[in-house]
Amino acid sequence: MPTLFPLSPQMSYHERRADSIGFFSNGGAEPMGRLGQQLVRDDRKALIEALTRAYADEWYAHYNYFFVSKTISGPDSPAVSQVLRRKSDRALIHAERLAERIIALGGAPVPKLTDLSKDATDKPFKLPDNVRDIDGALKAVLDAERTSIRTYRALSEKIREKDSVTQALAVELFREAVEGEEEIERLLGEPAPEMDGR
Structure with a gap:
């Protein structure tokens, strides 16, 4: 504009x-220049769809982490809340970077927040009923981090040797998701099994 x-x-x-x-x-x-677009032309639509899914997931992560940071209670909640606020801020930065890449490839980010659910990974963020169950909340966050690991690993492999710029972004976000998983596992005190989303 x-x-x-x-x-x-x-x-x-x-x-x-x-x-x-x-x-x-x-x-x-x-949008990328003509040569840049030609290099990814055959895969551009699928690439934009994959980036849009990751973009929607990061918006959900931003909101969910922020929500949990404000609603958990208990003796350890201030420290955990601070970690989750930082993770929420980081997810918003990820969404911004993904949006920029979507635009560079000739696409457009999801225009309405209400439409994000159509593009996001179909996996619910399962919070415990009790807001004092900090471990339960952390396990939900951990599950979301593991979804990010799978998303960015798949994206990186999909575009290997096709789009170096997007691959570099995917590898960086993959690394951050792996570090995020390690951080939450440390807070939990042990590796947690994956949740089934039910």
Whole structure:
């Protein structure tokens, strides 16, 4: 979206062109150049779908971690809440980076929050009924981290040698998800089995 201010007469042609396509107002994300798009052309639609799924998952992680951080109670809740707030913030940053990559590939992020469920991984975030059950809440977070590990590993393997930029992003987010799993397992004191989502 172009800026709301009139274009300055001192702006160069390229600056005016960049402003008219919204380069300055969306953090620099814009569709890739012609060669970049040709290199991923055959797989672009599937790649955008995979990135959109990860984008929707990160939005859910952002909300779920934030919600848990505000609702858990008990003696250990302040420390756990702080960890979850940090994880919530990190998930939002991940969503932003995924959105930028989706745009660069010629796609668009999900326009409405209410539509995220159509694109997200079909796995519920299962919280315990008792807000004092911190271990139960952490196990739900751990399950979400493991979903991220699977998502980013699959994405990285899918695009190997096809799109180096997206693969680098997927590998970085995979690494962060692995570190997140380790952090939650440390808080729990032992590796936890995967939840079945029921």
